[in-house]
Amino acid sequence: xxxxxNDYSKDFPILHQTVNDERLAYLDSAATAQKPxxxxxxxxxxxxxxxxxxxxxxxxxAQRATDQFEAVRVKVQKLINAKSEREIVYTKGxxxxxxxxxxxxxxxxxxAGDEVVVxxxxxxxxxxxxxxxxxxxxxxxxxxxxxxxxxxxxxxxAQKINAKTxxxxxxxxxxxxxxxxxxxxxxxxxxQYGAYMxxxxxxxxxxxxxxxxxxxxxxxxxxxxxxxxxxGIGILWGRFDLLEQMAPLEYGxxxxxxxxxxxxxxxxxxxxxxxxxQNIAGVIGLGSAIDYLNQIGYxxxxxxxxxxxxxxxxxLLAIDGLEVYGPHDSNRHTGVISFNLDHLHxxxxxxALDMEGVAVRAGHHCAQPLMKYLNVAATARASxxxxxxxxxxxxxxxxxxxxxxxxxxxxx
Amino acid sequence: xxxSKLDNxxxxxxxxxxxxPHHHGTLAHLDHELELRNPTCxxxxxxxxxxxxxxxxxxxxxxxxxxxxxxxxxxMCDEVRGKTPAEVEKMVMAFSDMVTGKKDExxxxxxxxxxxxxxxxxxxxxxxxxxxxxAWKAIYQAVNKEGEEHD
Numbered sequence: 001x002x003x004x005x006n007d008y009s010k011d012f013p014i015l016h017q018t019v020n021d022e023r024l025a026y027l028d029s030a031a032t033a034q035k036p037x038x039x040x041x042x043x044x045x046x047x048x049x050x051x052x053x054x055x056x057x058x059x060x061x062a063q064r065a066t067d068q069f070e071a072v073r074v075k076v077q078k079l080i081n082a083k084s085e086r087e088i089v090y091t092k093g094x095x096x097x098x099x100x101x102x103x104x105x106x107x108x109x110x111x112a113g114d115e116v117v118v119x120x121x122x123x124x125x126x127x128x129x130x131x132x133x134x135x136x137x138x139x140x141x142x143x144x145x146x147x148x149x150x151x152x153x154x155x156x157x158a159q160k161i162n163a164k165t166x167x168x169x170x171x172x173x174x175x176x177x178x179x180x181x182x183x184x185x186x187x188x189x190x191x192q193y194g195a196y197m198x199x200x201x202x203x204x205x206x207x208x209x210x211x212x213x214x215x216x217x218x219x220x221x222x223x224x225x226x227x228x229x230x231x232g233i234g235i236l237w238g239r240f241d242l243l244e245q246m247a248p249l250e251y252g253x254x255x256x257x258x259x260x261x262x263x264x265x266x267x268x269x270x271x272x273x274x275x276x277x278q279n280i281a282g283v284i285g286l287g288s289a290i291d292y293l294n295q296i297g298y299x300x301x302x303x304x305x306x307x308x309x310x311x312x313x314x315x316l317l318a319i320d321g322l323e324v325y326g327p328h329d330s331n332r333h334t335g336v337i338s339f340n341l342d343h344l345h346x347x348x349x350x351x352a353l354d355m356e357g358v359a360v361r362a363g364h365h366c367a368q369p370l371m372k373y374l375n376v377a378a379t380a381r382a383s384x385x386x387x388x389x390x391x392x393x394x395x396x397x398x399x400x401x402x403x404x405x406x407x408x409x410x411x412x
Numbered sequence: 413x414x415x416s417k418l419d420n421x422x423x424x425x426x427x428x429x430x431x432x433p434h435h436h437g438t439l440a441h442l443d444h445e446l447e448l449r450n451p452t453c454x455x456x457x458x459x460x461x462x463x464x465x466x467x468x469x470x471x472x473x474x475x476x477x478x479x480x481x482x483x484x485x486x487x488m489c490d491e492v493r494g495k496t497p498a499e500v501e502k503m504v505m506a507f508s509d510m511v512t513g514k515k516d517e518x519x520x521x522x523x524x525x526x527x528x529x530x531x532x533x534x535x536x537x538x539x540x541x542x543x544x545x546x547a548w549k550a551i552y553q554a555v556n557k558e559g560e561e562h563d
Contacts, residue, residue, distance in 0.1 A: 022414050345478035347453060351421065351540060355414045364454035371454065377476045378454050406415050407422075 005307050008296065008387045011036040015387060022357025025392040030175050030203060030336050030383035031361050033228045035289070042288035043230065046281050054280055055254065055271075069280055072287035073270075076235055079290055080220065081211040087243060089236040089270040090278055094202040095125040097221025097236035098169070100273070101198055102129035104246045105219070105238075106167050112138030115164040117195075119144035119152060119181075120373040121174045124366040126200040130169060139166065146373065150177035150326040157186060165195040172204035176365045176381065177326035178309075178336040180204070184215045191216070196242070202226055206385070207305060207334060209298045212237055224282060229289035233282030236273075243269045250275035301386045305335040308384045312393040313337065319400060325374055335384035338365075341400060344407055346380035352406060353380075356399035358392075420533040421540070422479065429527075430479040435489035439472045447475075448550040450542055455481050459550040468492050468500065468555070478543050480534065485547035487528040497555035504552040511535050511544045 009015045012034045017024050026034060046068070052061035054069045070085075077085040091097045110116070116130050120143050134141045142160050145153040152170075161168060168190040173180050187197040198219040204210055205220075206227035212220055219242070224233035238246070248255055248266055255275040257265040266272040293301070310330040316322055321342040327333050341349050350362035361381045364371045371378060382396055444461040455477035462470040471489045488507075492500050506524045509515055513535040521529040534544045 020414055020417070347478035347540070347543060348422075348480070351537060352415060352418055354539075355417050357414070363452060368454060377456075402415050406418060 005304055005390060006300070006386075007389055008036075008304070009389060011038065011292075012387050013037055013040070019357050019359070020355050022355075023391075023395065025358045025388075025395040027382040027384065027388065027392060027396060028359045028361050029206075029385035029388075030226070030381065032225045032231065033206060033385055034387060035228050035230070035285075036292050036387075038292050039228060039230070039285050039288045043281055043285045046284045051281075053277055065280055068287070069278070069283050072283045072290070075287050075290045076237075079293070080205070080237060081213050082237055083213065084240060086268075086270055087237055087240050089238070089243065089273045090283060091221070091234040091236050091273075092232050092279065093223040093225070093234035094200060094221045095234075097219075097234055098126055098198070098200060099129045100236060100246070100249050101169075101219045101221070101238070102133045104249055105242060106130075106196075107133045107136055110134070110137035110139040110166055113164065114139040114166040115142045115160075115162075116140070117142045117144060117160055117165055117168045117190075119170055120146050121150065121152075121177055121179070121367065121370050122169075122171055123175050123200065123202065124368070125202075126169055126171060127369065130167070140164075143369070144170075146177075149328070150174065150179045151332075152179075152181050152186075154182075157189070161186070161189050161193060161195065163193055165190065165193050167196050167198060169198035169200070171200040171202070172210065173207065173334055173336075174326070175203045175336060176338050176367050176370055176379065178333040178338070179326055180208075180334060183217065187215055187217045203334070203336065206293075207298075207301060218242055224286040224289065227286075227289055228292060229286035230279075230282045233279050233286050235286075240269065243273075246273075248272045248275065252276055254278070296386065304386045304388075305384055306330070308388055308390070308393060309333050309335055309337070311390060312382075312384075312396065315393070315397045316400075319397070319404070321404070322400065325376075325379060335388075336381065337383070338379040338381045340376060340379055341404060342407075344403075346378045348407065349380050349400070349403055352403035353396070353399045356395065356402060358382075358396050358399045360396070417536075421537050423530045423533065425527060425530050426479065426483040429483035429486040433473075433482055433486035435472050435486065436474060437472050438474060439470055442470075444554045446550050446554045448546055448553070450477070450481070450546050452542065453478075455543070455546060457481070457485060457546050457550050459485075459547070459554055461551070461554045467494055467496050469494075471551075473547065473550075477546070478540075480531070480540050480543040481546050484528070484531055484544045485550075487526075487531070488547040488551055491526045491528050492551055500551055500555050504548045507531075507548045508545060511541050 050064045052065040054066040073085040073088045076088045145156040190197045196218040201222035205222040220237040225231040252275045313330045325338045346362035439460045442460040456475040473485045511534040
């Protein structure tokens with residue numbers, strides 16, 4: 001093992017298998033991360049010993065489940081440095097969190113003439129909810145331009161965020177281009193004009209320290225499954241006073257305070273948003289994933305990912321006919337690398353890589369406006385996480401070279 | 413080498429069709445036009461069909477997609493020319509069965525589908541079935557538009 005890199009893969013049982021008779025190199029963590037055995041054990045333990053519904057029932061199991069469920073709120077609060085655990089709302093993922101902010105917070109505040117600012121690199125989940133909010137209210141959706149290397153064009157930012165701006169909603173880290181947006185500076189600008197700053201943290205929270213107070217933002221949404229927790233659990237963080245102003249989106253059990261024949265009163269924030277039986281096991285699994293992240297620490301995770309990118313990116317760029325989208329400087333590149341090989345469609349490339357045991361994503365990455373902006377139909381994407389190793393990177397490079405040979409023997 | 417498995421998918425004829433697709437372009441006179449997308453990957457297929465005497469007299473496609481989807485569209489266009497909508501429907505069903513591994517052992521797929529039967533290998537690559545079927549879904553919907561609207 002390279003002395004700069006650690007091998008965390010021992011904690012991830014799924015990685016130790018062969019696919020298509022080859023060693024598995026899992027390079028699709030931007031889609032979903034693998035889970036350490038600590039998380040798998042926590043899920044099993046919960047269902048084997050503590051399973052009960054939360055916030056109701058007086059029996060011991062119900063109390064145990066409730067205690068664990070609420071303890072994770074505090075873990076999330078500390079992870080992102082929120083002021084209070086009551087600013088932490090459980091959702092099913094980033095998409096739900098962003099939809100709630102757009103529908104319940106932004107839509108009642110928007111009117112014709114107002115502007116909502118997003119960028120060309122957004123995931124559909126940070127675009128479509130805003131399109132709908134704008135269609136409903138007559139507000140205008142404004143796109144921030146990108147520089148040639150995929151970073152935000154800051155001159156355009158300075159122009160487009162202005163007195164008309166009511167909401168700025170941006171991904172902190174791109175799921176395609178491997179860039180990180182200067183959220184703190186943009187939030188400051190948005191606040192100067194009285195706009196609210198919403199952040200899609202799906203690709204940042206798993207990989208870097210995100211401090212909501214330091215960034216001085218208003219909302220942050222992220223997903224548990226991309227940070228080694230289970231699927232179906234996510235977090236919406238919002239400033240407490242803003243969450244208080246938001247109406248619940250789901251009505252029913254669990255979220256009510258008192259139900260009369262004609263009207264009901266709701267619980268307080270955050271519980272008023274959590275209608276119906278929650279994904280309790282998901283929450284507990286997320287808590288275990290946060291423990292795992294903390295045990296390794298963001299600095300070590302960043303160091304590992306940086307070392308992997310520094311090793312891989314130059315090797316990719318050295319392949320004749322391979323184009324990398326986003327920055328070519330590994331110091332300014334996250335573990336998400338998008339590329340295309342010659343004129344080969346990325347689906348064909350991804351199938352070839354799969355035959356070599358290498359799992360990458362191919363397609364539009366839920367970012368069709370970005371694909372149009374880059375003038376490509378689709379890209380292949382390799383994404384690294386802390387459990388990847390140099391062996392995975394080598395396997396990727398070798399598989400691309402083999403695929404290139406295979407397809408150039410045809411008529412490509 | 414693991415890539416040798418790819419030979420089952422990327423047969424020479426498939427690569428040739430993808431590289432130089434037949435019927436690629438647009439028609440001057442057409443009776444039906446249909447745009448189909450594969451939402452998971454962003455592939456787009458625009459299909460134009462002209463009918464004469466109840467048969468497909470001319471056909472063209474454009475759009476973007478992978479080797480499998482382009483080759484499949486090219487082969488489909490070759491094979492459906494001169495066929496009636498009822499015959500096309502039978503071919504579409506046969507193609508669908510073939511690439512999803514539900515082949516009827518008694519049926520002659522070479523006879524039914526002509527060159528397009530080389531796409532049989534797709535059945536071993538479940539993630540790519542949608543690439544192969546896009547063009548066939550499009551022709552099915554295009555010729556069935558005659559009676560009622562399909563989606």
